[in-house]
Amino acid sequence: MPTDSIVDRRHFLKGGAALLVGFYLPTRGRAENRRVSGPETLEANAWISITRDDRITLLTEIPEMGQGTRTANAMMLADELEADWSTIRVEQAPTIPEVYKHLGTGGSGGTAGSWMPMRTAGAQAREMLLAAAAGEWNVPKDECQAQNGSIIHTPSGRRLRYGELVEAASRLPAVKPDQAPLKNAKTFSFIGKPIPRADTPSKVGGAAVFGIDVRVPGMLFAVIARCPHFGGELTACDGSLAKAVPGVRRVFRIPPIGLTPLTPGVARKLNVAGGMAVVADSTWAAIEGRNALKMTWSKGPGAQESTESLRMAFQQQAAGPPSFVAVDRGDALKVLEGAGKRIEAEYELPFQAHATMETMNATVHVRGDGTIEVWSPTQIPAITQAEIAALAGVAPDRVTVHTRLSGGSFGRRYQWDYAAEAWQVAKEMKVPVQVVWTREDDIQHDFYRQYFRYRLSGALDDRGNIAAWAWRAVSTPIRSVFDSPESLKDPKHVASQEIDSSDLLPYQTLNYRSDYSPVQSVVPRAWWRSVSSSAEAFAIECFIDELAHAAGADPYQFRMQSLRADQAENSQKLRRVLKLAADKSGWGQPLAPGHGRGIACYRFGGTYVAQVAEVSVDKGGTLRVHRVVAAVDCGLAVNPNSVAALIEGGINYALTPVLSGEITIKDGAVEQSNFHDYQVLRMADAPEIEVHIVPGGKEPGDGVGESGVPPTAPAVANAVFAATGKRLRRLPVRPEDLKTI
Amino acid sequence: MARFNLTINGKQFSADVDPAMPLLWALRDVLNLTGTKFGCGMGLCGACTVHLDGEAVRSCQTAVGSVGNKKVTTIEGLSPDRSHPVQRAWIAEQVPQCGYCQPGQIMQAAALLAKNPHPSREQIDQAMTGNICRCATYQRIRRAIQRAAQGEA
Numbered sequence: 001m002p003t004d005s006i007v008d009r010r011h012f013l014k015g016g017a018a019l020l021v022g023f024y025l026p027t028r029g030r031a032e033n034r035r036v037s038g039p040e041t042l043e044a045n046a047w048i049s050i051t052r053d054d055r056i057t058l059l060t061e062i063p064e065m066g067q068g069t070r071t072a073n074a075m076m077l078a079d080e081l082e083a084d085w086s087t088i089r090v091e092q093a094p095t096i097p098e099v100y101k102h103l104g105t106g107g108s109g110g111t112a113g114s115w116m117p118m119r120t121a122g123a124q125a126r127e128m129l130l131a132a133a134a135g136e137w138n139v140p141k142d143e144c145q146a147q148n149g150s151i152i153h154t155p156s157g158r159r160l161r162y163g164e165l166v167e168a169a170s171r172l173p174a175v176k177p178d179q180a181p182l183k184n185a186k187t188f189s190f191i192g193k194p195i196p197r198a199d200t201p202s203k204v205g206g207a208a209v210f211g212i213d214v215r216v217p218g219m220l221f222a223v224i225a226r227c228p229h230f231g232g233e234l235t236a237c238d239g240s241l242a243k244a245v246p247g248v249r250r251v252f253r254i255p256p257i258g259l260t261p262l263t264p265g266v267a268r269k270l271n272v273a274g275g276m277a278v279v280a281d282s283t284w285a286a287i288e289g290r291n292a293l294k295m296t297w298s299k300g301p302g303a304q305e306s307t308e309s310l311r312m313a314f315q316q317q318a319a320g321p322p323s324f325v326a327v328d329r330g331d332a333l334k335v336l337e338g339a340g341k342r343i344e345a346e347y348e349l350p351f352q353a354h355a356t357m358e359t360m361n362a363t364v365h366v367r368g369d370g371t372i373e374v375w376s377p378t379q380i381p382a383i384t385q386a387e388i389a390a391l392a393g394v395a396p397d398r399v400t401v402h403t404r405l406s407g408g409s410f411g412r413r414y415q416w417d418y419a420a421e422a423w424q425v426a427k428e429m430k431v432p433v434q435v436v437w438t439r440e441d442d443i444q445h446d447f448y449r450q451y452f453r454y455r456l457s458g459a460l461d462d463r464g465n466i467a468a469w470a471w472r473a474v475s476t477p478i479r480s481v482f483d484s485p486e487s488l489k490d491p492k493h494v495a496s497q498e499i500d501s502s503d504l505l506p507y508q509t510l511n512y513r514s515d516y517s518p519v520q521s522v523v524p525r526a527w528w529r530s531v532s533s534s535a536e537a538f539a540i541e542c543f544i545d546e547l548a549h550a551a552g553a554d555p556y557q558f559r560m561q562s563l564r565a566d567q568a569e570n571s572q573k574l575r576r577v578l579k580l581a582a583d584k585s586g587w588g589q590p591l592a593p594g595h596g597r598g599i600a601c602y603r604f605g606g607t608y609v610a611q612v613a614e615v616s617v618d619k620g621g622t623l624r625v626h627r628v629v630a631a632v633d634c635g636l637a638v639n640p641n642s643v644a645a646l647i648e649g650g651i652n653y654a655l656t657p658v659l660s661g662e663i664t665i666k667d668g669a670v671e672q673s674n675f676h677d678y679q680v681l682r683m684a685d686a687p688e689i690e691v692h693i694v695p696g697g698k699e700p701g702d703g704v705g706e707s708g709v710p711p712t713a714p715a716v717a718n719a720v721f722a723a724t725g726k727r728l729r730r731l732p733v734r735p736e737d738l739k740t741i
Numbered sequence: 742m743a744r745f746n747l748t749i750n751g752k753q754f755s756a757d758v759d760p761a762m763p764l765l766w767a768l769r770d771v772l773n774l775t776g777t778k779f780g781c782g783m784g785l786c787g788a789c790t791v792h793l794d795g796e797a798v799r800s801c802q803t804a805v806g807s808v809g810n811k812k813v814t815t816i817e818g819l820s821p822d823r824s825h826p827v828q829r830a831w832i833a834e835q836v837p838q839c840g841y842c843q844p845g846q847i848m849q850a851a852a853l854l855a856k857n858p859h860p861s862r863e864q865i866d867q868a869m870t871g872n873i874c875r876c877a878t879y880q881r882i883r884r885a886i887q888r889a890a891q892g893e894a
Contacts, residue, residue, distance in 0.1 A: 206776020407841025652877025
């Protein structure tokens with residue numbers, strides 16, 4: 001059984017040695033070693049420990065789900081520490097909120113948010129080692145320098161490895177952040193270089209432990225039968241055949257979890273469906289047991305809801321009055337009414353599933369003493385800890401969350417519904433239980449990317465400038481999925497995850513209006529890689545293309561000249577990535593017959609991306625994307641290799657909703673169930689991709705992990721227009737929209 | 742339930758399971774060989790790919806009772822130290838992001854190269870298109886297979 005219970009750890013933290021600033025000791029064994037035999041380990045601060053044999057352990061607060069932040073964090077720490085990269089191991093920081101205050105990741109902020117804290121922690125440890133070595137040699141500290149895992153006394157050439165300094169450094173007082181100068185960028189050893197990811201070897205050897213790979217002595221496996229209709233309920237269940245399946249231990253009902261007070265004064269909907277839990281000796285036996293259940297479900301509040309009914313509601317909301325006007329600058333509606341050249345378009349984008357390769361799962365042990373241990377692939381270990389505690393009615397320090405690798409996330413694991421379910425099952429069983437979602441569970445009980453429809457109107461003046469731009473966004477808002485009825489009375493709040501309420505359209509116009517209308521739906525929605533930007537960029541960048549065509553201008557040149565004068569920095573960065581993407585893609589140069597190029601750009605967080613897509617469409621209407629060239633300005637690219645990988649992945653991820661991915665609804669339930677009907681991008685359809693990173697930048701911008709997604713769909717749609725003269729205004733592409741025979 | 746003797750990665754294992762249990766779940770839940778991944782349970786994604794006598798198969802569609810004397814190789818047994826040319830190429834090209842599908846991708850690629858040491862781009866796409874990667878590392882997988890084929894890893 002695991003010995004690192006929170007009680008032991010906290011006791012040790014309080015009673016630890018002078019240098020201990022809250023470093024976590026992953027096993028009791030290590031803690032005992034230290035107590036028995038003196039300082040075997042230097043715990044320089046909460047992030048860095050160094051052993052006598054030169055092994056350096058770095059902690060990261062950012063869960064790893066494929067974005068590589070674990071490596072980027074280690075690079076920042078190691079750079080300031082002047083560590084030998086081969087001696088470094090990276091571990092996930094534990095759920096001790098008073099020490100690790102930002103445990104979790106979202107909004108692609110992992111690397112940018114860690115930039116100063118990680119470097120400072122590395123510099124603090126370096127200064128301790130410098131002081132220790134200077135003390136050992138009885139020389140001034142400024143005659144010493146740190147280099148590749150050793151301190152060197154420059155005048156004499158004497159050298160001590162960090163491991164040899166553990167004992168001396170452990171006797172010194174901790175170094176304060178303001179006593180730890182940061183390195184000049186010119187002397188970075190790791191930052192800015194394409195360092196191989198720390199966890200690649202374990203991932204190619206099969207040893208990497210994802211959430212679903214957690215094995216705890218005595219554990220059982222469970223699956224849950226959930227109502228396929230959102231909000232529907234189990235009305236009858238015969239479990240006798242399920243109980244007879246070999247290996248099945250128990251079959252029992254778990255209740256739905258809806259609006260719950262999770263933090264003082266704030267109730268939030270958890271959206272846990274409830275249903276029948278089948279617990280067994282193996283996942284297979286649990287699945288077989290579930291197949292043998294005889295259940296009847298009510299269709300619930302969404303019985304009449306379908307993709308068709310939603311589409312009608314969207315059309316109505318796109319035409320009717322808005323619930324919220326975000327920006328109304330100048331008089332766009334009046335200018336549009338009197339405009340000689342008025343361009344109009346509507347764009348429609350359906351629900352999308354996250355479809356992470358590792359389905360949702362969590363392993364939970366609820367012990368007799370009331371402590372709860374959770375092993376989870378998650379973006380949000382700290383929230384999971386606090387909210388499981390609230391749900392269970394125990395203090396947060398009674399709950400430990402072990403963050404395990406996530407097999408993809410893309411926003412899905414910003415929810416912890418699956419951990420709540422595992423807690424529901426585990427508290428009945430008293431032994432550790434791993435709840436596994438099958439692919440069908442995962443496709444049918446996701447928190448989907450919202451359904452969107454946009455209606456845009458624009459006008460050009462005599463010189464081809466944008467005289468007016470008005471647009472209506474309609475969506476199934478995320479806020480309504482989680483928030484209390486009271487907070488949903490504010491239409492601005494409802495719109496807050498759907499549209500950018502500030503005046504941030506990157507293109508110049510004196511008359512601008514942006515408004516919003518919601519459509520109610522029983523389908524759960526939440527954050528999906530780049531969230532609303534995945535749809536908003538499609539509307540903006542397709543429409544600017546339509547305006548360019550109406551103006552008789554080249555779409556690239558039209559963007560360059562239409563970027564706003566009053567947002568100089570934003571426009572300058574967009575121009576730079578547009579130019580880089582255009583140059584590298586051979587914009588304007590001849591293409592094979594039937595091929596077309598399209599361009600799009602978008603800012604996501606602190607990252608600016610432009611893409612040029614090259615496509616062809618055959619007579620039957622089949623679209624092929626041949627090549628995508630991306631240009632990226634993310635400030636300082638801490639690990640250019642990871643930045644390129646994330647942009648490549650973002651482009652490919654965005655192609656699924658363009659080429660084939662669509663979640664449709666009937667009777668308030670999802671119609672798709674696995675990869676045969678929710679068809680995701682496969683290798684044969686994956687285009688050639690080039691990623692060009694704008695060099696320079698003083699510090700990393702946020703947003704890289706999601707920034708590759710938004711420009712892809714409009715770049716492809718604009719390329720389709722260039723190739724065929726047809727506008728792609730609804731996704732995914734349907735051959736009948738493009739066929740010419 | 743029945744007792745099955747399986748040769749996995751050159752070692753003998755014994756499992757007392759339902760003959761219909763897919764090899765995937767016997768590996769993962771009974772024998773604790775968790776390198777082989779569950780992805781779809783329908784043979785649609787390739788995450789569970791292992792070798793049976795060197796042939797790439799979907800272990801989610803392979804009943805334990807059908808394995809017989811065939812030798813099973815999983816990602817843990819492809820090489821003792823990640824030194825298989827495909828694994829070396831995967832590291833050199835920095836293929837994995839989340840890494841979850843990569844055991845299946847690597848097993849599929851290794852089986853491809855064993856049969857066809859110098860596949861064309863189209864042959865690579867054809868052999869690998871049954872393996873889904875949602876981080877979408879496809880371009881790097883292609884490059885890694887070409888690298889392994891050229892003996893550059």
